[in-house]
Amino acid sequence: MLEIPDSQIRSELSKDETLIWVGQPKQGILFRSSDVFLIPFSLFWGGFAIFWEVGVISIPHAGNKAPIPVGIIFPLFGIPFVIIGLYLIFGRFIADAKRRTGTYYGLTDQRIIIVSGIFSRKVKSMNLRTLTDISLDEKTNGTGTITFGPTNPMAQWNRGFAWPGMTEMTPSFEVIQNAKEVYEKIRNARSEA
Numbered sequence: 001m002l003e004i005p006d007s008q009i010r011s012e013l014s015k016d017e018t019l020i021w022v023g024q025p026k027q028g029i030l031f032r033s034s035d036v037f038l039i040p041f042s043l044f045w046g047g048f049a050i051f052w053e054v055g056v057i058s059i060p061h062a063g064n065k066a067p068i069p070v071g072i073i074f075p076l077f078g079i080p081f082v083i084i085g086l087y088l089i090f091g092r093f094i095a096d097a098k099r100r101t102g103t104y105y106g107l108t109d110q111r112i113i114i115v116s117g118i119f120s121r122k123v124k125s126m127n128l129r130t131l132t133d134i135s136l137d138e139k140t141n142g143t144g145t146i147t148f149g150p151t152n153p154m155a156q157w158n159r160g161f162a163w164p165g166m167t168e169m170t171p172s173f174e175v176i177q178n179a180k181e182v183y184e185k186i187r188n189a190r191s192e193a
Contacts, residue, residue: 006019006022008022008104008115009022009104009105009106009113009115012106012113012115012123012125013108014110016110017108017109017110017111018108018109019106019107019108020107020108020109020185020189021105021106021107021182021185022104022105022106022107023104023105023173023176023177023182024100024103024104024105024176025100025103025105025173025174025175025176026100026143026175026176026177027097027100027101028097029093029094029097030093030096030097030100030175038088038092041088042085042088042089042092043089045081045084045085045088046082046085046086046088046089047085048085049078049081049082049084049085050082050085052078052081053075053078053079053081053082056074056075056078057075098118099116099118100174100175102116102117102118103115103116103174104116105173105176107182107185107186107189108189109128109189109192109193110127110128110193111125111126111127111128112125112126112128112131112148112171112173112186113125114171114173124171126148126171127193128186128189128190128193129190129193131148131149131190132149132150133147133148133149133150133151134146134147134148134183134186134187134190135147135151136179136180136183137179138179138180138183142177142178142179142180143175143176143177143179144175144176144179144180144183145172145173145174145175145176145179146172146173146176146179146182146183146186147170147171147172148170148171148172149170149171150170151170
């Protein structure tokens with residue numbers, strides 16, 4: 001077991017809890033199935049925004065004859081779209097990787113624990129006795145995501161998008177190694193709880 005996730009989760013345990021498993025999501029840049037749509041969209045958005053901004057800056061304007069110079073307004077108007085485009089093209093991958101770096105998962109004999117947060121520490125705890133839905137989405141290489149609770153059909157499009165301030169998704173152990181083995185440990189702990 002990894003020492004870093006172990007220490008992050010052990011600090012959340014009560015005296016009568018036994019730690020069964022700890023882990024972290026897969027680290028680094030991660031491509032997801034939703035990127036089949038998001039990468040072309042982000043390139044189109046960012047490309048058009050940059051094309052707009054370069055075009056507006058390079059076109060000579062009428063000067064100061066207008067009450068508010070057009071040469072100032074149009075470039076300012078395009079800046080937020082360029083920033084959004086750059087975030088969509090590569091910033092979201094960096095934000096997602098950073099978010100997963102600070103995420104730790106734990107399974108005890110009583111509950112599921114998820115410790116996360118980039119700027120502040122956030123702890124999510126779910127009692128094993130009250131969990132209703134547990135689902136496993138496993139890939140052929142053994143990695144997978146275990147979701148706790150009902151899933152939104154559009155959830156796969158939001159995972160990894162990591163837009164700042166975005167509402168939280170259904171709690172899950174996201175992109176973990178040996179997902180089926182962990183899933184079975186959760187089912188066993190749940191039946192014994």
